[in-house]
Amino acid sequence: MGEKLLMKGNEVIAEAAIRAGCRHYFGYPITPQTEIAHYMAKKMPKVGGVFLQAESEVAAINMVYGAASAGKRVMTSSSSPGISLKQEGISYASGAQLPAVVVNIMRGGPGLGGIQPSQSDYFQATKGGGHGDYRMIVLAPSSVQEMYELTVDAFNLADTYRMLAMILGDGILGQMMEVVNFRDEEPIVQADKSWATTGHGMKREHNVITSIHLDPAVLEQWNKGLQEKYRVIAEKEQRYELYRCEDAEIIIVAYGSVARIAKNVIKVAEEEGIKVGLLRPITLWPFPTKAFEQVIDKPRAFLTVEMSSGQMLEDVMLAVGGRKPVYFTGRMGGMIPQVDDIMAKIREIRAN
Structure with a gap:
């Protein structure tokens, strides 16, 4: 049996990410998810990881793009208007087929709205809030225990399918405290990341991470490959x-x-x-x-x-x-x- 702890939902997401092997976190504070960043700021240096409060949400998602390109397990988190600012980077990462985890603890909108819980980002999360024909795997916990388990799953699914996975919660779940049963060891997927830009010592061809394909025929084929992957996921990963x-x-x-x-x-x-x-x-x-x-x-x-x-x-x-x-x-x-x-x-x- 693992640890049994009374914890707040936001902090559980952060702890789950660390247990899942995430060692890079880039974010920016916004209610009602700021505790995720607070927790990462305290814990990441202790596990040899990197916490960085970016100058903006736009900067944070582009830092995620960079770390994911190097094959690292990386996460960012925000709340509704902050996720809106990340949409261009989310589209870029999706176009480049980069695995990473994005957390959205939703608040009311449109616009800045309020800081109370909401589920008004469903369209943004499931239909693609940025440009292009892309998808993210979107996981919706309903308890603090699931916030732990689904965060670990999100990293595994992201690596398995080489794409973004989102945890979509709300201010109720982020702020509530419940008892969480942690496992002694997490089921970590060891995915092939031979595509990553890790340096090659002149022993292989360059790996190039990009989402730009100026030849329309090439871009169409790239998109067809994405859609085929999404069809496989739609068949295999419904929960x-x-x-x-x-x-x-x-x-x-x-x-x-x-x-x-x-x-x-x-x-x-x-x-x-x-x-x-x-x-x-x-x-x-x-x-x-x-x-x-x-x-x-x-x-x-x-x-x-x-x-x-x-x-x-x-x-x-x-x-x-x-x-x-x-x-x-x-x-x-x-x-x-x-x-x-x-x-x-x-x-x-x-x-x-």
Whole structure:
């Protein structure tokens, strides 16, 4: 058995990254994720790593590009407007097929918005917030324990597929404290990084890391290679939780901290004699369409609940494909969905 510690979500992400072999962190402070940088500033020098507070988010993501190009495990973190500033570098790194981990602990928007929790960056994370036809693997923890486990997974997935992986959390998860069970040893993927710019001593051809291909035919072939990789990931890496969906008449679809609220809704609904289940996407990309195929015949309807205007709703509707009604309820601007509000929507659906 490993250590069992009471820790804050943001600090757990940082500790998990170190345990996963991350030795380079570049970031810039912004609420509600600044504790990640604080933790890295304290711990990285003790493990022989590099912590650097960059002069801006733009600088930080370009430093990630450099460290990843050298084959190092590297991470950056920010919150919503800071991630927006990183989008050009995220697109560059994706175009160059560089493995790295990006953490977004979401806050309300648009613009600077507020510092309260939100899920309004779903489109940015899953549809590609920068330019070009690229994807990131997007992992959505719903507990502090998962923030640990999925951060380790993010580094392994990034190295396995040579691409960016994102941890998409929110201010609730980043700031809450829970007991975390740490493993004695992490399952570290040892990926082939013969492509990295590590110096060659004139013993091999130069490795070149770039995302620019001026010949359109070459760029198209490069893009086709990316899309083929994404198809493999979409087939192999869908992750989800099905909770009490076996005989549910309504299935809630929610991720992250909202999924925790949904489990309380299920208890309240049961007291009223209403059978409600939860389908929780853990990978937001690839979106877990296979989960819907497992349960599509069971409920009379799906209810998507988000701290946004209904961004994941579009993917839920695509996965359901018109076979069942899909409803939505949510809050914006840092407001949190309440059990009573969700129950009111469930009663409304049953009455239709």
